[in-house]
Amino acid sequence: MSAVKRKTLFAREDLVNRLISMAKQRGYTLYSLVNETLELVIQAEDAGVNLRKIFEESWILKKAKKDGFILGLESLWYDMAELAYEKARDEALKRWFEAGVWLAKRYVTAGLERPFEAFKRSLEAYTWNVPELTIEEEEGKAVSIRIISPRLPESYTVLYSSFLEGALETFGYEVTGREVSAGMIRLKAVGKEADVEE
Numbered sequence: 001m002s003a004v005k006r007k008t009l010f011a012r013e014d015l016v017n018r019l020i021s022m023a024k025q026r027g028y029t030l031y032s033l034v035n036e037t038l039e040l041v042i043q044a045e046d047a048g049v050n051l052r053k054i055f056e057e058s059w060i061l062k063k064a065k066k067d068g069f070i071l072g073l074e075s076l077w078y079d080m081a082e083l084a085y086e087k088a089r090d091e092a093l094k095r096w097f098e099a100g101v102w103l104a105k106r107y108v109t110a111g112l113e114r115p116f117e118a119f120k121r122s123l124e125a126y127t128w129n130v131p132e133l134t135i136e137e138e139e140g141k142a143v144s145i146r147i148i149s150p151r152l153p154e155s156y157t158v159l160y161s162s163f164l165e166g167a168l169e170t171f172g173y174e175v176t177g178r179e180v181s182a183g184m185i186r187l188k189a190v191g192k193e194a195d196v197e198e
Contacts, residue, residue, distance in 0.1 A: 009034070060125040067103060067122065074129055078156050085155035096159045100166025108170060116143075116171050140191045143173050147185040154182035161185045 016030075023033040044051050084092040107115040107122075120135045127133055132148040145164055152160070161180045168175060168189045177188035 063122060064126055067106065067126075069126065074151075078153050081156040081159050082153060085159060092159060093162045096162040097166035100163040100168075101170045102166075104167040104170035119167065119171070140172070140193060142191065143168060143171075143187075143189045145185065145187040148183065150183045152183045157182055157185060161187065 019033060020030055022028075023030045026033070028036075041051065044054075081092075084095075104115075104119060107119045110118075112118050116137060116139075120137070123135065124133055127147075129151060130147055130149040132146070134146040135143070137143045145168075147160075158180055161178065164185070164187060165175050165178075168187070172192050173189035174192050175187055175189045177186070179186040
């Protein structure tokens with residue numbers, strides 16, 4: 001059996017130092033870690049898999065778990081929302097509003113430089129069942145949210161709108177315009193501090 005030939009690779013020093021540290025933590029040699037990594041990259045390429053996309057999607061799931069979300073069947077989720085909306089509409093609206101407040105508070109109290117921006121990125125990542133989601137913010141002054149998805153039943157759309165209103169209120173906005181119907185939400189809000197200044 002012929003010996004495996006080696007080739008020299010060049011990489012940035014900071015990356016190599018990080019790999020050396022990782023190899024030590026795992027009980028690997030740098031050689032074995034680099035080869036394992038390259039094998040995975042080649043396997044992904046051969047399978048037509050985008051490694052960056054996989055990483056981004058795993059980040060979404062990890063972040064969603066941290067924020068208190070669980071995975072569930074979409075149709076079952078809509079059915080449960082419909083039952084709650086029919087049987088106890090006011091209580092359901094209150095609970096969804098409170099959930100929006102709770103989630104927004106996690107961002108507000110996390111010491112982030114721009115908590116609303118972080119919330120917006122998470123919301124965009126979590127709502128993969130919504131083909132059109134637009135959130136525009138004029139920092140501290142105004143926010144507009146537009147959601148369009150023909151898959152969303154009216155009950156879920158109304159409840160989700162309540163969730164968004166709870167979040168907006170926690171970020172210091174007051175909803176001044178709302179248009180909500182099956183599969184469509186349009187919210188406009190102004191900053192409470194902006195109102196006072198004017």
